[in-house]
Structure formats: structure tokens, C-alpha cells
Amino acid sequence: MTSEERSENTRVRLQTDWTKGNWGTGIFLVCAHLAAIAALFFWSWPAVITAIVLYWVGGSLGIGMGYHRLLTHRGYKVPKIVEYFLVTCGTMALEGGPIQWVVTHRIHHAHTDRPGDPHTPRDGGWWAHIGWILWGTAQNHTPATIAHYAPDVMNDPYYRWLSRRYYVPLLVVGVLLFIFGGWSVLLWGVFLRLTLALHSTWLVNSATHLWGRTRFETGDDSRNSWWVALLTFGEGWHNNHHAYPTSAQHGLRWYEIDLNWLGIRALQFLGLAHGVKRVRFNRVSSAWQPVAARVKSEHR
Ligand SMILES: [Zn+2]
Ligand SMILES: [Zn+2]
Numbered sequence: 656m657t658s659e660e661r662s663e664n665t666r667v668r669l670q671t672d673w674t675k676g677n678w679g680t681g682i683f684l685v686c687a688h689l690a691a692i693a694a695l696f697f698w699s700w701p702a703v704i705t706a707i708v709l710y711w712v713g714g715s716l717g718i719g720m721g722y723h724r725l726l727t728h729r730g731y732k733v734p735k736i737v738e739y740f741l742v743t744c745g746t747m748a749l750e751g752g753p754i755q756w757v758v759t760h761r762i763h764h765a766h767t768d769r770p771g772d773p774h775t776p777r778d779g780g781w782w783a784h785i786g787w788i789l790w791g792t793a794q795n796h797t798p799a800t801i802a803h804y805a806p807d808v809m810n811d812p813y814y815r816w817l818s819r820r821y822y823v824p825l826l827v828v829g830v831l832l833f834i835f836g837g838w839s840v841l842l843w844g845v846f847l848r849l850t851l852a853l854h855s856t857w858l859v860n861s862a863t864h865l866w867g868r869t870r871f872e873t874g875d876d877s878r879n880s881w882w883v884a885l886l887t888f889g890e891g892w893h894n895n896h897h898a899y900p901t902s903a904q905h906g907l908r909w910y911e912i913d914l915n916w917l918g919i920r921a922l923q924f925l926g927l928a929h930g931v932k933r934v935r936f937n938r939v940s941s942a943w944q945p946v947a948a949r950v951k952s953e954h955r
Contacts, residue, residue, distance in 0.1 A: 676789050684789075684853075690846035701836055702843035709828075710848050713747030715888040718856060719915035721745040723890065726808060727757045730903030731919055732930040739813060747825055748852050751794060752818025758796045758804040763860075764900055767875035774860040776876065784861035855886040863893035870907075871898035871943075879911070889913030899945065904933040907943070
């Protein structure tokens with residue numbers, strides 16, 4: 656990082672007006688945390704199982720396989736109906752609509768740990784974790800920014816609707832959980848699960864740009880973190896990911912547990928995923944190399 660970039664980062668932090676936060680988001684997050692604590696006093700097996708299932712639906716099917724590896728990086732292809740299903744699962748994590756998420760994340764890859772990165776720990780660890788959500792303007796994208804970073808997502812009418820109404824699917828699920836399961840299932844399935852899931856995703860922005868091992872020289876601070884990978888179904892192999900962003904596989908060694916990759920493999924096995932991009936270690940050249948994506952017709 657040049658001294659010019661460093662002073663730019665400092666300027667961004669110093670210019671943040673801490674009195675002008677995203678109040679709606681802040682109040683919701685405080686309530687979600689309080690409800691998560693309350694959930695501990697309403698323990699029941701159906702509630703715990705609901706929370707685990709929805710943690711997987713939102714975190715793995717939705718954010719990891721849907722928003723991130725499929726929509727943002729186009730690491731693999733699925734029929735449109737499957738894509739819509741995975742992306743709709745992503746709204747269970749309440750991390751905003753697909754357009755805004757994809758734009759923010761593509762900006763992160765375009766400016767990783769440099770000025771313009773919406774959530775680099777170089778602006779502070781807490782800033783990268785939650786500060787940018789509460790005080791940042793990084794998610795208020797202009798139409799021009801959206802058109803530049805995510806024309807593919809923007810041109811889809813369903814994604815335009817879902818991006819405006821991203822809270823609707825979770826609202827419906829929440830009402831159903833309350834009707835059929837009562838307070839216990841609602842508190843665990845929505846609030847405790849959601850709070851843990853949000854922190855897990857935020858750890859990818861904070862912890863995996865601070866702590867862990869580096870396999871590839873990526874020119875940024877990205878790291879491979881096994882414990883963040885466990886919490887996020889494989890998103891913690893973040894140095895691998897920054898080295899090969901379009902690879903649908905993030906855990907590259909057998910011991911790098913990557914459940915999102917297993918999910919994509921399962922879709923492939925069912926004949927639903929094709930054009931899967933990945934990298935493999937070439938023993939001859941002793942280097943990691945992208946493997947040409949196999950198209951569906953070759954696969955059959
Ligand atoms: Zn990153
Ligand atoms: Zn990414």
C-alpha cells in the first residue's frame with residue numbers, strides 16, 4: 656500500500672460522521688441481538704433444528720452458493736429456476752437484495768484493501784466487521800455504479816423486484832414459524848440464527864483479511880481461516896478465493912472443508928450445475944492452474 660493510499664484510507668475514516676448512522680439498520684440489529692439473547696430462555700428441540708436448517712439455507716444455499724459463487728462470480732451455471740431458488744434463499748440472511756450485494760462485493764474485489772474497498776480492515780477491524788454497515792454509504796449505489804458493476808443482475812426483473820423487497824421472503828417464513836411453532840421457533844429460527852449468520856458473514860470481511868494463512872500472493876490482505884470456513888460453509892478460504900475469484904471451489908486441499916463446494920458438486924451430480932470453474936494443482940508445473948470449465952454437453 657502506498658503512503659498515498661494509506662492517507663486516503665485514514666481520510667475516509669476521519670471523515671465518517673459518527674452521528675449520521677444508518678439508524679434503521681442499527682435499531683434492527685440491536686433488537687435482533689436482544690431477541691437472540693432472549694431465544695436462549697426459550698429453548699426447544701424444534702427451535703434448535705429450525706435454526707440449524709435455516710442457518711444452512713441462508714448461509715450455504717443462499718449466500719455462499721447463491722449470492723456469492725453463482726451470482727457475483729459466475730463460478731458455475733444452473734437453470735434459471737434453480738438460480739432464482741438459491742438467490743431467494745440468500746434473502747433469509749437479510750444481507751440486502753441481490754443487486755446491492757453483488758455490486759458491493761464486486762467493488763470489494765476490484766479495490767481489495769485499497770481506497771474504495773467498502774470494508775477493509777485497513778480502515779479498522781470493527782469498521783470492516785460492522786462499522787461499514789452502520790455508518791458507511793458503501794451500499795447506497797448510484798444507478799451508474801449498478802450499471803457498471805452488475806448489468807447482468809440489474810437486467811433481470813425478478814432480481815430488481817427482490818432487491819426492493821428482499822425482506823419479504825423472511826417475513827413470510829417468520830410468520831409461518833410463529834403460527835406453527837410459536838415464540839420459541841420464531842426466536843431461534845429467525846433472530847438467533849440471523850444474528851449468528853450475520854456475524855459469520857461479517858467475519859469474512861474482517862477476520863479473513865486480518866488473521867490466517869496466505870497460500871497465494873494476491874497483493875491484498877486476504878487469508879485462509881479454517882474457523883471462519885467452518886462458520887460460513889467454506890467462505891473462510893478467502894486467500895484462495897481472492898487468488899481465483901471465479902473458482903466455484905474455495906477449499907482447494909482435501910482438508911480445507913468447503914461445504915458450499917460440496918453443495919455445488921451435489922447440484923452437478925444431479926445434472927443441475929454445469930460450466931463449473933475451479934483450479935487444480937498441476938504437479939508437472941508445480942503450480943495452481945484454472946481448470947477449463949466443462950460444458951454440460953461434454954459431461955453427458
Ligand atoms: Zn475479501
Ligand atoms: Zn468474492
